[in-house]
Amino acid sequence: MTSPTESPRAQWERAFNASPSRDAEFTTLSGIPLDPVYGPEDGEFPGQYPYTRGPYASMYRSRLWTMRMFAGFGTADDTNWRFKEIIRAGGTGLSTAFDMPTLLGLDSDDPMSLGEVGRCGVAVDTLADMEDLYAGIDLGEITTSMTINSPAAVIFAMFVAQAEKAGVSRARLGGTLQNDILKEYQAQKEFVFPPRQSMRLVRDTIDFTAAEMPRWNSVSISGYHIREAGSTAVEELAFTLANGFAYVELALAAGLDIDTFAPRLSFFFNAHIDFFEEIAKYRAARRIWARWMKDRYGATDPRSMQCRFHTQTAGVSLTAQQPEVNIARTAIEALAGVLGGTQSLHTNSMDEALALPTEKAARIALRTQQVIAHETNTAHVADPLGGSWYVESLTDEVERQAEEIFAHLDALGDGSMLEGAIKGIEENWFQGRISDSAYDLERRMNAGQRITVGVNAFTEGNEEAQIQLLRITNEDEQRQRKRLDAVRADRNSRQVEEVLERLRVEAADPEINLMPTLIDAANAYVSIGEMMGTMAGVFGRHVEVPSI
Amino acid sequence: MAGERILVAKVGLDGHDRGVKVVARILRDAGYEVIYTGLFQTPETVAAAAVDEDADAIGLSMLSGAHMTLAPLVVEAVRARGADIPVILGGTVPDHDLDDLTAAGIAAVLTPGTTAEDIVAEVQRVLDASGVH
Numbered sequence: 001m002t003s004p005t006e007s008p009r010a011q012w013e014r015a016f017n018a019s020p021s022r023d024a025e026f027t028t029l030s031g032i033p034l035d036p037v038y039g040p041e042d043g044e045f046p047g048q049y050p051y052t053r054g055p056y057a058s059m060y061r062s063r064l065w066t067m068r069m070f071a072g073f074g075t076a077d078d079t080n081w082r083f084k085e086i087i088r089a090g091g092t093g094l095s096t097a098f099d100m101p102t103l104l105g106l107d108s109d110d111p112m113s114l115g116e117v118g119r120c121g122v123a124v125d126t127l128a129d130m131e132d133l134y135a136g137i138d139l140g141e142i143t144t145s146m147t148i149n150s151p152a153a154v155i156f157a158m159f160v161a162q163a164e165k166a167g168v169s170r171a172r173l174g175g176t177l178q179n180d181i182l183k184e185y186q187a188q189k190e191f192v193f194p195p196r197q198s199m200r201l202v203r204d205t206i207d208f209t210a211a212e213m214p215r216w217n218s219v220s221i222s223g224y225h226i227r228e229a230g231s232t233a234v235e236e237l238a239f240t241l242a243n244g245f246a247y248v249e250l251a252l253a254a255g256l257d258i259d260t261f262a263p264r265l266s267f268f269f270n271a272h273i274d275f276f277e278e279i280a281k282y283r284a285a286r287r288i289w290a291r292w293m294k295d296r297y298g299a300t301d302p303r304s305m306q307c308r309f310h311t312q313t314a315g316v317s318l319t320a321q322q323p324e325v326n327i328a329r330t331a332i333e334a335l336a337g338v339l340g341g342t343q344s345l346h347t348n349s350m351d352e353a354l355a356l357p358t359e360k361a362a363r364i365a366l367r368t369q370q371v372i373a374h375e376t377n378t379a380h381v382a383d384p385l386g387g388s389w390y391v392e393s394l395t396d397e398v399e400r401q402a403e404e405i406f407a408h409l410d411a412l413g414d415g416s417m418l419e420g421a422i423k424g425i426e427e428n429w430f431q432g433r434i435s436d437s438a439y440d441l442e443r444r445m446n447a448g449q450r451i452t453v454g455v456n457a458f459t460e461g462n463e464e465a466q467i468q469l470l471r472i473t474n475e476d477e478q479r480q481r482k483r484l485d486a487v488r489a490d491r492n493s494r495q496v497e498e499v500l501e502r503l504r505v506e507a508a509d510p511e512i513n514l515m516p517t518l519i520d521a522a523n524a525y526v527s528i529g530e531m532m533g534t535m536a537g538v539f540g541r542h543v544e545v546p547s548i
Numbered sequence: 549m550a551g552e553r554i555l556v557a558k559v560g561l562d563g564h565d566r567g568v569k570v571v572a573r574i575l576r577d578a579g580y581e582v583i584y585t586g587l588f589q590t591p592e593t594v595a596a597a598a599v600d601e602d603a604d605a606i607g608l609s610m611l612s613g614a615h616m617t618l619a620p621l622v623v624e625a626v627r628a629r630g631a632d633i634p635v636i637l638g639g640t641v642p643d644h645d646l647d648d649l650t651a652a653g654i655a656a657v658l659t660p661g662t663t664a665e666d667i668v669a670e671v672q673r674v675l676d677a678s679g680v681h
Contacts, residue, residue: 100560100561101561104561114617115617116560116613184563189565228566229564230570248628307600319661320659320661353660354641354642355613355640356613435566438570439573442664443664446663452661466643469642471644472613474617489640544588547584548576548582
């Protein structure tokens with residue numbers, strides 16, 4: 001209950017007092033007591049619309065961010081072992097990296113998969129792999145994130161099927177499906193079907209989770225890859241939120257009520273090296289999302305307006321030269337994420353400009369988060385930079401520039417952000433802007449206007465021998481193919497044909513939600529390539545027109 | 549240099565195209581004629597395009613770790629067509645792979661952090677060595 005006479009501070013205090021407190025001493029190192037937040041009586045406080053200062057009243061006083069380390073390589077067994085290492089080392093969430101064939105919906109024995117199996121992530125062909133991947137991990141307790149987009153519905157079906165086989169009902173599963181196909185066409189380029197057909201699958205997953213999985217984040221709307229592909233901070237923010245508006249309009253068009261699905265949309269941002277610009281970006285993201293959700297889309301549940309996000313430090317900021325220096329870069333970037341109020345965080349390992357991380361490098365990256373969380377006291381006070389003339393002004397400017405981009409997309413889509421996003425992709429508008437920004441940055445670096453330590457300055461030490469790197473052999477690829485052969489030999493082929501035929505028929509009818517049939521297919525040990533191939537027969541395949 | 553044709557390509561499933569596009573623009577600005585294949589090519593399609601386009605060099609961009617498998621296959625596919633077009637590899641290539649790549653016929657490897665100036669110099673060196681004028 002809010003009383004109209006109550007000041008913002010008094011309202012915040014009530015909300016704060018109703019929140020749990022984690023067990024820590026909230027003082028400076030010298031013993032000066034710290035308030036949970038600072039600000040004027042009538043200012044904006046965390047947990048208050050438009051949430052510039054954070055989605056929750058108590059922020060890290062109740063709970064630290066989730067230390068969610070992204071991992072995946074080789075076969076499901078290899079990655080299961082790494083997951084258990086992460087949990088033992090104090091990681092508090094799981095995040096699954098799939099290999100390239102899986103990301104593109106191909107089986108490990110597809111000719112295009114040659115040389116790619118298990119390299120950039122874990123290979124998952126069938127439910128059997130999914131069973132091994134999470135074996136011995138209680139998915140009713142720990143939350144799981146899966147970085148998968150084009151085949152998101154298929155992998156999600158396998159995930160739900162394996163959890164239910166392990167005795168965890170789908171309603172208890174907590175986690176996040178990346179499932180953000182728009183940024184694939186714009187930036188990451190792991191697409192299979194054309195945009196409109198892909199969006200139908202996104203709709204099906206939003207609809208399915210809204211009805212059956214209250215703890216599941218259906219889409220993690222991702223700026224990370226947009227930034228990594230070369231965009232500026234403003235473009236990252238604006239393209240990501242614009243994609244978010246597109247998913248909202250997609251679900252509204254499917255007849256869903258905004259407050260049934262919007263609370264389960266989450267975001268994923270980059271933490272690049274420009275410290276204050278990143279913090280301003282996170283603050284602006286929360287404010288813009290809240291305003292648009294309330295004013296344009298008519299949300300009434302505060303949770304629909306709260307932009308919650310995961311952060312990952314910037315892979316592109318890492319250098320192959322003097323890789324140990326990357327630990328410092330990552331620490332600074334991670335701190336920006338924390339001061340910006342992230343809900344979860346992945347810190348990159350120092351060796352990732354060259355290979356997937358070794359266990360030691362990954363452990364140092366996690367330790368970096370633990371230093372920030374437990375030694376620096378930076379998590380004691382919410383939005384510590386709120387009220388800084390610099391950060392407030394930068395927040396306003398980032399927001400203003402983002403609004404210009406929204407206005408462009410709104411016009412492009414004749415008043416529909418959904419159409420604007422799709423047309424922007426079809427007309428190569430996003431792709432062109434990203435390439436231009438990437439080249440602009442490169443030019444400035446080559447002209448010496450921007451210094452990167454170890455690359456175009458301070459190069460003493462570059463001649464030292466390379467650090468120990470993780471090596472993935474071709475044996476994993478062989479093992480995975482044999483495993484897939486064995487699963488195929490073992491399953492009921494009549495059942496497989498039957499469910500694939502059903503999938504083909506249902507894919508052709510856009511009114512039908514494909515999730516139940518995909519779950520049946522997963523349970524019949526139908527492979528990802530078989531499911532995706534069947535749908536591609538109906539949906540077609542997307543081909544990007546190459547442009548420099 | 550004057551207008552030599554360079555085919556830049558993405559082989560395999562790797563969608564990271566920031567590097568290939570930046571390098572393509574660097575080479576274009578340096579006066580080369582640059583042709584970009586687009587994503588998801590196979591060694592065969594790259595070799596065929598290089599021969600059809602009469603390319604003087606091929607630049608492969610690989611960041612998925614599949615370079616040890618796919619880059620040598622591109623060299624083989626080019627040679628199988630009776631062509632002698634040098635293949636340059638750029639991307640996340642660890643030092644421990646360099647000798648094997650040279651042995652497989654890769655003409656040069658450009659690793660992360662290579663400056664625009666060095667990219668152009670290295671490409672020109674490869675072109676000169678292969679006798680293109």
